[in-house]
Amino acid sequence: DTGVSQDPRHKITKRGQNVTFRCDPISEHNRLYWYRQTLGQGPEFLTYFQNEAQLEKSRLLSDRFSAERPKGSFSTLEIQRTEQGDSAMYLCASSLAGAEHNSPLHFGNGTRLTVT
Amino acid sequence: AQSVSQHNHHVILSEAASLELGCNYSYGGTVNLFWYVQYPGQHLQLLLKYFSGDPLVKGIKGFEAEFIKSKFSFNLRKPSVQWSDTAEYFCAVKGGGFKTIFGAGTRLFVKA
Numbered sequence: 001d002t003g004v005s006q007d008p009r010h011k012i013t014k015r016g017q018n019v020t021f022r023c024d025p026i027s028e029h030n031r032l033y034w035y036r037q038t039l040g041q042g043p044e045f046l047t048y049f050q051n052e053a054q055l056e057k058s059r060l061l062s063d064r065f066s067a068e069r070p071k072g073s074f075s076t077l078e079i080q081r082t083e084q085g086d087s088a089m090y091l092c093a094s095s096l097a098g099a100e101h102n103s104p105l106h107f108g109n110g111t112r113l114t115v116t
Numbered sequence: 117a118q119s120v121s122q123h124n125h126h127v128i129l130s131e132a133a134s135l136e137l138g139c140n141y142s143y144g145g146t147v148n149l150f151w152y153v154q155y156p157g158q159h160l161q162l163l164l165k166y167f168s169g170d171p172l173v174k175g176i177k178g179f180e181a182e183f184i185k186s187k188f189s190f191n192l193r194k195p196s197v198q199w200s201d202t203a204e205y206f207c208a209v210k211g212g213g214f215k216t217i218f219g220a221g222t223r224l225f226v227k228a
Contacts, residue, residue, distance in 0.1 A: 093160075105152075
């Protein structure tokens with residue numbers, strides 16, 4: 001178990017630019033989640049994949065945000081035309097679906113985005 | 117819609133003091149409940165979880181939590197805190213569906 005890996009750890013970008021983050025979940029985990037966390041708040045759910053299928057997407061996720069998990073392994077989260085309000089920590093988590101449908105989330109260290 | 121409320125945003129305790137962090141949730145159906153902890157510079161990790169059965173659940177490092185269904189509560193406790201318990205603690209609930217909803221977190225600082 002090498003844990004959930006996220007890249008990059010930090011990203012500073014200018015308003016209007018596009019950014020892409022990558023998440024590598026724990027290899028045997030078939031569920032993958034993206035969350036966003038701002039200062040003083042808990043993680044807010046953004047979207048969820050089971051294998052390669054995106055099954056749920058939060059209303060928080062505007063059309064500037066898109067997530068993919070093309071082969072059911074790693075995932076990318078892209079933000080187009082970034083705004084200062086997008087500055088946050090973006091967290092990826094994975095879990096295992098199966099006989100125990102409610103396995104807990106395993107989080108990565110996150111990608112901290114700063115939009116200037 | 118599900119929501120989670122944590123009563124305290126900041127708690128300061130001396131070592132050996134007892135800890136209780138409040139958590140209430142809103143969801144009418146069957147829930148799975150969690151406490152996650154984030155130590156300084158580390159990622160979020162599971163402290164303990166409740167799925168069913170005994171409402172008093174024990175986690176790592178001497179933590180425990182009690183699920184009181186009638187009060188929609190899942191409070192976290194530890195009889196005697198240590199300096200190394202300094203961290204941010206998040207209560208979380210998973211009801212119908214696949215997403216886990218988190219509270220705003222409680223920052224605990226333990227004075228040595």
